[in-house]
Amino acid sequence: MDKNLTKYPDTLAYRSVIESLNKRGVSVEDIAKITFDNQKKYIKGLTMGMAISSVDRVMHKREVMNNAMVAFALDDMANNNALPQPLNTIVREDMGVFGTDELLAVGISFLSGTIGITNFGYIDKIKQGIVKDLDTRKNEVTTFSDDIVGAIASEAGARLAHKYE
Amino acid sequence: MDKNLTKYPDTLAYRSVIESLNKRGVSVEDIAKITFDNQKKYIKGLTMGMAISSVDRVMHKREVMNNAMVAFALDDMANNNALPQPLNTIVREDMGVFGTDELLAVGISFLSGTIGITNFGYIDKIKQGIVKDLDTRKNEVTTFSDDIVGAIASEAGARLAHKYE
Amino acid sequence: MDKNLTKYPDTLAYRSVIESLNKRGVSVEDIAKITFDNQKKYIKGLTMGMAISSVDRVMHKREVMNNAMVAFALDDMANNNALPQPLNTIVREDMGVFGTDELLAVGISFLSGTIGITNFGYIDKIKQGIVKDLDTRKNEVTTFSDDIVGAIASEAGARLAHKYE
Amino acid sequence: MDKNLTKYPDTLAYRSVIESLNKRGVSVEDIAKITFDNQKKYIKGLTMGMAISSVDRVMHKREVMNNAMVAFALDDMANNNALPQPLNTIVREDMGVFGTDELLAVGISFLSGTIGITNFGYIDKIKQGIVKDLDTRKNEVTTFSDDIVGAIASEAGARLAHKYE
Numbered sequence: 001m002d003k004n005l006t007k008y009p010d011t012l013a014y015r016s017v018i019e020s021l022n023k024r025g026v027s028v029e030d031i032a033k034i035t036f037d038n039q040k041k042y043i044k045g046l047t048m049g050m051a052i053s054s055v056d057r058v059m060h061k062r063e064v065m066n067n068a069m070v071a072f073a074l075d076d077m078a079n080n081n082a083l084p085q086p087l088n089t090i091v092r093e094d095m096g097v098f099g100t101d102e103l104l105a106v107g108i109s110f111l112s113g114t115i116g117i118t119n120f121g122y123i124d125k126i127k128q129g130i131v132k133d134l135d136t137r138k139n140e141v142t143t144f145s146d147d148i149v150g151a152i153a154s155e156a157g158a159r160l161a162h163k164y165e
Numbered sequence: 166m167d168k169n170l171t172k173y174p175d176t177l178a179y180r181s182v183i184e185s186l187n188k189r190g191v192s193v194e195d196i197a198k199i200t201f202d203n204q205k206k207y208i209k210g211l212t213m214g215m216a217i218s219s220v221d222r223v224m225h226k227r228e229v230m231n232n233a234m235v236a237f238a239l240d241d242m243a244n245n246n247a248l249p250q251p252l253n254t255i256v257r258e259d260m261g262v263f264g265t266d267e268l269l270a271v272g273i274s275f276l277s278g279t280i281g282i283t284n285f286g287y288i289d290k291i292k293q294g295i296v297k298d299l300d301t302r303k304n305e306v307t308t309f310s311d312d313i314v315g316a317i318a319s320e321a322g323a324r325l326a327h328k329y330e
Numbered sequence: 331m332d333k334n335l336t337k338y339p340d341t342l343a344y345r346s347v348i349e350s351l352n353k354r355g356v357s358v359e360d361i362a363k364i365t366f367d368n369q370k371k372y373i374k375g376l377t378m379g380m381a382i383s384s385v386d387r388v389m390h391k392r393e394v395m396n397n398a399m400v401a402f403a404l405d406d407m408a409n410n411n412a413l414p415q416p417l418n419t420i421v422r423e424d425m426g427v428f429g430t431d432e433l434l435a436v437g438i439s440f441l442s443g444t445i446g447i448t449n450f451g452y453i454d455k456i457k458q459g460i461v462k463d464l465d466t467r468k469n470e471v472t473t474f475s476d477d478i479v480g481a482i483a484s485e486a487g488a489r490l491a492h493k494y495e
Numbered sequence: 496m497d498k499n500l501t502k503y504p505d506t507l508a509y510r511s512v513i514e515s516l517n518k519r520g521v522s523v524e525d526i527a528k529i530t531f532d533n534q535k536k537y538i539k540g541l542t543m544g545m546a547i548s549s550v551d552r553v554m555h556k557r558e559v560m561n562n563a564m565v566a567f568a569l570d571d572m573a574n575n576n577a578l579p580q581p582l583n584t585i586v587r588e589d590m591g592v593f594g595t596d597e598l599l600a601v602g603i604s605f606l607s608g609t610i611g612i613t614n615f616g617y618i619d620k621i622k623q624g625i626v627k628d629l630d631t632r633k634n635e636v637t638t639f640s641d642d643i644v645g646a647i648a649s650e651a652g653a654r655l656a657h658k659y660e
Binding site for chain 1 (some may be wrong): 171173175178180181184198206227228231232234238241242247248249250251252254255258260263264271272311321
Binding site (some may be wrong): 336338339342343346354392393396397398403404406407410413414415416417419420423425426427429430433434437 | 497501504506511518558562565571572579580582584588590592594599602625
């Protein structure tokens, strides 16, 4: 369709991601807590302030905002049973062989290289912090959201690892 | 939410992908034509039948069906202005720095390894065959659809390359 | 240089990978044990025989053999201080911000889709089974080898997950 | 083996990459020329200076330096027939189903997101500029080198695309 008529709306995109997180009761601090807990054994002198700052930087990357906006939109629509079938059921039940959620997360966690990928795989398996909270909610579809949150924490950690090596 | 209550609906997912392609006027043959044109110089004796068969095999992979269903749903919703903002505008205008569509395509074209990735990058740039047709449609959002079609063609070609090496 | 003069040597490549594993004291069973331990909670009736068979299938994929041969060659050369500097030191010390080893592993563990990626991230962090043994060896460079072993186990698990869903 | 005894040698790594490029007769300008030619139609006012500066930035990323050092070492060893068999032959002949070279390139070109991936796939297929020169050399193994050069150009272009959107 019509192409490139408009500049990419960085500010609106960022606000949209923050609002979607807020709506799910997720703060930047919740995400930074995962980053901090994972990286503190590798980075001497790491503070929560540094983790928060890294999460904030990551959340301004377009690739992150794009994947996050798509992810939150899909969860919201599955919540309203507004996705076509059989996708709606697949997303609502977070089926084990559905991997598009993890793919969007990989697209985020790879942006500083492979450290973010192993971070993400680990967080995704052990369901750390707010990721576990999201993953276990009743009456709320979080199939994509928990992976996006884990991926932002992973990528923020990878950034710190490279910066403070 | 409720997890793993249901077996993955392979048949319904496959039918859904075929229907979404048909709705866009895309046949398996259209996709296989791209595969054939790209691989014929590498594979002696390659026929359209072999290309069609490879596309069909690729389209039965769960990872492919999942990404394709998500992609078609997103285009359909953007067509109906049913995505939240600013995502709706970003998808409708297929902005150059929006890369979630290519990410879903990478998730498909990597399944036989890196040959599919270079195939996809090339097809995506030169807009080959039905991909060009999709990319240039007026009054129809095809931001995700053209990449999915290109990715299936790419992955089908990578499969053939490995099989007939 | 001279291109495509020879068919890809599948049998020699497979034997080379097996020999490199043997030289490191790693058996197919050791790898399959990781696969089995990770997937048994998801797949009812999973046996070690099924895990061994899946590992064997994965080890015949060209993309796997290629990355594994490169990985083992690099570790062997670092063992002999035969890599150029500063790469030799970086590999010998398995520096945290060196990620080429994990990249080769990602190239293996993604071949059935994103399940293998999260499997790999987890195994890489907790250093499961023979991966831990490899990772903690004295007087032997295993920077690449442990990731390759973890990646083969991950990909074998992802295959089983899709097959027995 | 011994871990984390030493800080990552950023300066030595960068010099090593530059020297390996020089040895192959490749300058930063040669790489930037590919970046410039690919992005000029998308970025109004793009200059060679901007392309050179972007290539230089990319070449200082650790993930890039790591993959590049590994790639150049492998080509050099294949040149000297110093790799184990059958890997030595596979690399020397740059076999079509050998994909580890493209994998290292993907690890570079993904660092700003998916734009770099499609850039790389395209450059890899059409063998643009210095990539073609490298690819067609006689008596010199460039299996990995041409992909690394293409990947750096791709990633530099993706950076510019995001920056000047």
